[in-house]
Amino acid sequence: MSVAIRVIPCLDVDAGRVVKGVNFENLNDAGDPVELARRYGNSGADELVFLDITASSSNRETTYEMIRKTADELFIPLTVGGGVRSVSDVDQLLRAGADKIGINTAGIANPELISDSAKRFGDQCIVISVDVRRNQDSPSGFEATTHGGRNSSGRDALEWIIEAAERGAGEVLLNSMDADGTKNGYDLELISAVRSAVEIPVIASGGAGKLSDFAPAVKAGANAVLAASVFHFNEISIQEVKDELARSGQEVR
């Protein structure tokens, strides 16, 4: 027996509301993060990720309030990412009830943010979130992008992930910008390259479209599989993913 492969739904939230429509039956309020978190918690999700896409920093308080309400009812780990720029942001999100904090763009601009946060709050709560795009000019063939894939960071993705792990990140959330939204499956080469480069757990993200997409990601080296729309639109259930992974010989909860 060993640690189970985690299946993780990701919810996009804007000013405390879930956006990009979630389509379950019998939902009172499809935008209510607390109701959706409860629904996922009861349906076997191993963790939950909130990606805060709130543009205005003046709305941060609504984010904290949303996390507080969710954490009060959810007894599985909660990761919050998006717009985390300072150690003080990390502190406030943890205090609100988040267990792990995803650091993305701001970490590339200021790598000390990762070291400082890991030192203060522990390696286990810092997730380095990387939006990766294939680029032949980058040494590994993969480049780290910023601002949700809109900008090139000029950094090689593998080099950056290795540095972030050395600085104390406890996990890597690997978003393939090439696969994201295609529903053609995860970027297996990317997962495999990162798995060989670092010892921290790898969460595969981007590209899940059908049930048979999940097991290959795990075979390539993912310790967890994350998806958004296929879960939200009820195309695939968490339990179906787990059954499929179990059939392929993986351990699941």
Next chain:
Amino acid sequence: MTSVVILDYGSGNVRSAQRAVETTGAKVSISADFDEALEADALLVPGVGAFAACMQGIKNVRGDQIIGRRLAGGRPVLGICVGMQVLFEKSTEHSGDGFLEGLNEWPGTVEKLVAPVLPHMGWNNVAPATNSKMFSGVETERFYFVHSYASRKWELDPHEMLAAPKVSWANHGEDFVAAVENGPLWATQFHPEKSGEAGLTLLANWIAAIK
């Protein structure tokens, strides 16, 4: 109603621990007050982050004395994650060639696990001790772990005059101590407050064992 204090010494997210213990029906407060922590029916010692920081935080609120006096009086204490690790004699975490001292309730050294993927993060099985009260009803469930260090041996010598501690094990790369029931002192390397229904049942077992 059973009263529980969560020792507030600056350790990460204690809010979820409070909510989780509250589901058992206990009255839970987060406090660093010496008398309140002594007087509560049960004390929960959380712990996330580095061993040295947790030890320092515990000492800053005289948590070492609180835990010691409670145990001397047979009063329940539950350590979670690093709150369990500090109960051992020492740790090698970020200690260079030396050791960091723990509270020394139990002999043994907390060391880095040897495993292909670290931290050990996620839901894993536990092999519960025979007649475990802690795992009653959740013997086959998985619990949520997140740590790189653990005690890989149980070194407390048995004594015919003392009830044998119940030691439960898990495996990530190698076997390590996942939980201990030692009279009034209980501890888990995993996070029951993050382990869904199974974790809530385990916390209810803890509260039920307090009489």
